[in-house]
Amino acid sequence: MTDSPTAFRSARDSGYLLCSDCEKLHYLSQEGLHCDRCGARLHSRITNSMNISWACLIASILLFLPANLLPIMTFKTFGQGEPSTILGGVLHLLEEDMLIIGLVVLTASIVVPVLKMIALTILLCTVQFGLQTNLRQKTMMFRIVEWIGRWSMLDIFVIGILVALVQLGSIAHIEGNHGATAFAIVVLLTMFSAIAFDTRLIWDNGISDCPPDSTDHKDDQ
Amino acid sequence: MQGTPKHLIACHECDLLIERVVNQPDQDVVCPRCHARLYYTTLNSIERLLALSIAGLILFIPANLFPILSLHVFGQSQSEIILQSALSLYEGGLEVVALLILLFAIVVPLIQLIALFYISFTLHYRWEGRLLRQAMHSYQHLRGWGMLEIFLLGVLISIIKLKDIADLEIGLGLYSLAALIIVITLSGIFFNPHQIWHQIDLHRKQSRFYD
Incomplete structure (x- = not known):
């Protein structure tokens, strides 16, 4: 649990994306799918x-x-x-x-x-x-x-x-x-x-x- | 459905990946890079929202049915309710402006209050709540589009503009409107999206368990 992300890395560069509606963290590979918590479509950046x-x-x-x-x-x-x-x-x-x-x-x-x-x-x-x-x-x-x-x-x-x-x-x-x-x-x-x-x-x-x-x-x- | 690491979060404004820290109830966790507020704790959020949304729905009725202002000149008088602004502009040929006033001053605040009531009621009484996600999306996407406080400032400016020309009488609608704005503003403060989404998640898992 101690491997803190060093310096400043964006979630996208680290292979994650944030749900734009409920702000749950997902893997970047899930882009285009729907968030399992709120149902919104997942995008790393606004389309x-x-x-x-x-x-x-x-x-x-x-x-x-x-x-x-x-x-x-x-x-x-x-x-x-x-x-x-x-x-x-x-x-x-x-x-x-x-x-x-x-x-x-x-x-x-x-x-x-x-x-x-x-x-x-x-x-x-x-x-x-x-x-x-x-x-x-x-x-x-x-x-x-x-x-x-x-x-x-x-x-x-x-x-x-x-x-x-x-x-x-x-x-x-x-x-x-x-x-x-x-x-x-x-x-x-x-x-x-x-x-x-x-x-x-x-x-x-x-x-x-x-x-x-x-x-x-x-x-x- | 694999879970992402629970100890990581990302900033919604600059996408910085950071480690989640435990915060005290009165402390906000702030993004170290862009200073956006990441998450915070609101005590009794659901109960407060339930009380405020009920108060708001009740106040919505007099605020829209009783006159905001009445004007008396030469024995003639004219009073105005919020809807009248939209109707008069529509009759005067400004359909777009009329529609925007209808949306921003009546429809959006009403939808937000209904959504808020639905969210807080179902979460507090642990009802099934099939539309919880839709209610949350509606409320969150409509934030900033309800403009009753701007309408109120418009009323005050209209009073000052007209006070030398005619006799004005402030109606019950204006007091209800002011109270409604206070309630809506407070509910915006106590609305904590992270906490509520988390509760909705727990709620859905529990109800699936009982099925």
């Missing part, structure tokens, strides 16, 4: 990870343009009113001295999606070109991006609530426009891109950038 992740990312970057250029909703009072874009809505909030709310919407609708796209591009390039720097930081970046990306749906929910609530005929009403569809699909695609991305690919290119034996579990006895 077509890079292709799917790149495809979703590029599609989301392209759709980000119409999402920001097309109006997302129209607020009409007594028959008057103009459609507004995402940025227009944020500027309107800032003009009305609703600084904090304006910043929250700005962060969720523009800053987070842009940062997420940049982060995914960096991660995909890391794997694509076999870069070997700051792997731990990149893994951390992926965790943050994966968690925070869903908050971009905020503006979509706000539109949904406003459209449902402000339906007072000719006095005031709000309707949604197709910029909202584009934006919702942008968020959806970046989420798909993150799901398809396999963080293990970052570490697959051989040398690791931190010394072995820097074991972090304090409970080693």
Whole structure:
């Protein structure tokens, strides 16, 4: 029992694979079969990870343009009113001295999606070109991006609530426009891109950038 | 069906092969290379999940049936339940957005609560549980797709946007929604996939033994 795996070897290099659903360890030779504990199909890495992740990312970057250029909703009072874009809505909030709310919407609708796209591009390039720097930081970046990306749906929910609530005929009403569809699909695609991305690919290119034996579990006895 | 060495585990984020160590209940075991949390112990996980999923299923009803907000202007009023957001967008021609709101704010949270109830109920009362694996897969794959807390933030922003224009009244639905979000968040914390899969494994072996 004392033959501990020396230095840093991946499970795949040692002839094992991890079930992606229940995280039970299997032999690499069982790839393509079903996990005997949870029934999921066994894969050493997510199938077509890079292709799917790149495809979703590029599609989301392209759709980000119409999402920001097309109006997302129209607020009409007594028959008057103009459609507004995402940025227009944020500027309107800032003009009305609703600084904090304006910043929250700005962060969720523009800053987070842009940062997420940049982060995914960096991660995909890391794997694509076999870069070997700051792997731990990149893994951390992926965790943050994966968690925070869903908050971009905020503006979509706000539109949904406003459209449902402000339906007072000719006095005031709000309707949604197709910029909202584009934006919702942008968020959806970046989420798909993150799901398809396999963080293990970052570490697959051989040398690791931190010394072995820097074991972090304090409970080693 | 040969077993792999029990003393080895692999990191799910960087695929590092490491030796399993015994952890205290309050200690997380962390990957030495990428710092991902590998496994940990949750005390009374199943019982807590059972209580939380029942509470969640109960709270789901008022959160979806009672109005979240009501708006009063010039003697006219309009109230909104969560479903109304999806319906109004659908009628306004934004079918995709309507579908996403329906999924993320209603369908996904409901499926997750039902799955969680099924998992914790069958494991706690040692029922047969033919669908345990499917319930676990559904719950795990839907993690991150339930967005009620984002919906709640959207409600707060809508309140601030509309408060100068109209009279707003906060409905019972909003309080239920807030409570539901707390319950769902707690159940996410107590959901320990390693432990539950292990229990499901034991459960299946036992029921096969009694057959």
